[in-house]
Amino acid sequence: MKYFLISFFFHFFYSSVILSNDIYETNFHKIEITNENISIAKVREINKIKIISIENIFDKILTKSEKNKLKRLDNLDQSLEYLIKNIIIENEFISKNIYKADIKINYDKDKIINLFRSNKINYSDIQSPIFLIVATEEKALTYNGLSINNSFYNYDINIENNLVQFILPDLSPNDRFITPYNKIVNMDLASLSKLSNKYQSNHILLIYLKHQDNIIVLDLNLFSLKEKNITFIKKLNFPILSDYHPKLYEFINNWWKINNLIDNSEINQIMCEIQNENIEELYLINLKINSLSQIKSNIVNKIKFQKNNNKITFYGNYKMLFYGLSQNNLDIKINKSDQCIIKLAS
Incomplete structure (x- = not known):
């Protein structure tokens, strides 16, 4: 009966998760070489792109600890060269003193996975469901929920290299009508369900932010629409004047990977x-x-x-x-x- 229990757990949490075919995809990089030996400089720039491209893949699918394990491998540089599938060069321009091109390094997914397996390195190539971020802020006797006055929302999310997908609410009067501040802090399940349905997101990341003395205290929770429950994730502290958003999103991404690792020792x-x-x-x-x-x-x-x-x-x-x-x-x-x-x- 153990399979049945696992299947039940899997159904309610992963039903809206998507498996991305782009996890191992890399980007084009523009290079421009002027007044240099073009042959030597071109090799140098391609080598830089190799490192950037494979590092982006590793950052997506490896936790910090697993990436550190990877870096300790002997002959890692040789292994990384072996992972290259092909090199694409487009929009190439060559003159006497100038070279321009768009260059893309593609890596072989199967070879990457085999490298992980042979060295018992765990990874996750699982993209999250779309999390709606709902935050409250308590600061100097002011209390803000889904409002432009909430400083939490004064930040653009950059998740280009993350497995976790986010959306933000509109911060409209309708949002505040559906889910006012007091219902968010009281974890009102009915109100959160209505907001979740509005944004077609089965999961809400609930963030309770409090400015306290010289620190920002942040409680992170997860609301599930299907289960109609809230799970505590972590309490985080940040210096009062710090730009905490990058560290917060880094934590969330790492949390997701840790909970969705493919264990190559099992x-x-x-x-x-x-x-x-x-x-x-x-x-x-x-x-x-x-x-x-x-x-x-x-x-x-x-x-x-x-x-x-x-x-x-x-x-x-x-x-x-x-x-x-x-x-x-x-x-x-x-x-x-x-x-x-x-x-x-x-």
């Missing part, structure tokens, strides 16, 4: 019946299973008409496997006999 197996209507559907289901980064092997154990039995070996726990399958448009169910059944989602 290998599990599960026998699943693959239900299908025809051979094309069977092929598609197996293709989707094999595309998950945590899958080690997917082997047919027994052939039966429209109900093959497969042995799936995977890294990490069952929760992360179930998540990956569901986000690949597959239904996975554990019946009362602890039998695993996988089919295309309807």
Whole structure:
């Protein structure tokens, strides 16, 4: 019955989470070389882009501790060169003294995952659901909720390199009517549910901000629309005059990764019946299973008409496997006999 319990937990929290195909994607970088040896300078600039690009990927999917573990590996520089899939150069301009181009370094996802596996480095390539951020602020006998007077909202969110996705409320009169200050601080579930429905976000990050002596005290909580409950995450303290937003979002991103790691030191197996209507559907289901980064092997154990039995070996726990399958448009169910059944989602 352990699979059933895991499946139940997974269903309510991960139903709105999305698996991004862009996690391992890199960007183009513009370079311009003037009055230098172009051949030498071009190699130098490409090497800089290599480092920036792979660091961005690592920052997305590794916690701080796992990244430190990676940096301690012997011959890491050689390993990073091996990870390169290709180099794309566009809009190239060459003259006697000037070189310009847009350069993109693509890295091989499978090679990155194999590097992690061989060195027992855990990672998360799971993008969060969209979190609506609802903050209150208590400062010098003033109390602000969903208002432009709340200094928390005087900051632009930059989440380009994060797994966590945020949206901010409009701070409109309607927001304050639905969820006034007192209902936020009293954690009124009905009011928060209405706001959550308005913004089509199943999860709200509740931030209670208090200016106290020489520090900013921040309570971070998570509201779940489906469960109609609030979970305490962490109390954080920041210096009173500090720009705390970057550190806060860094903490939230790291919190998300820690709670959604694929543990490469843990290998599990599960026998699943693959239900299908025809051979094309069977092929598609197996293709989707094999595309998950945590899958080690997917082997047919027994052939039966429209109900093959497969042995799936995977890294990490069952929760992360179930998540990956569901986000690949597959239904996975554990019946009362602890039998695993996988089919295309309807």
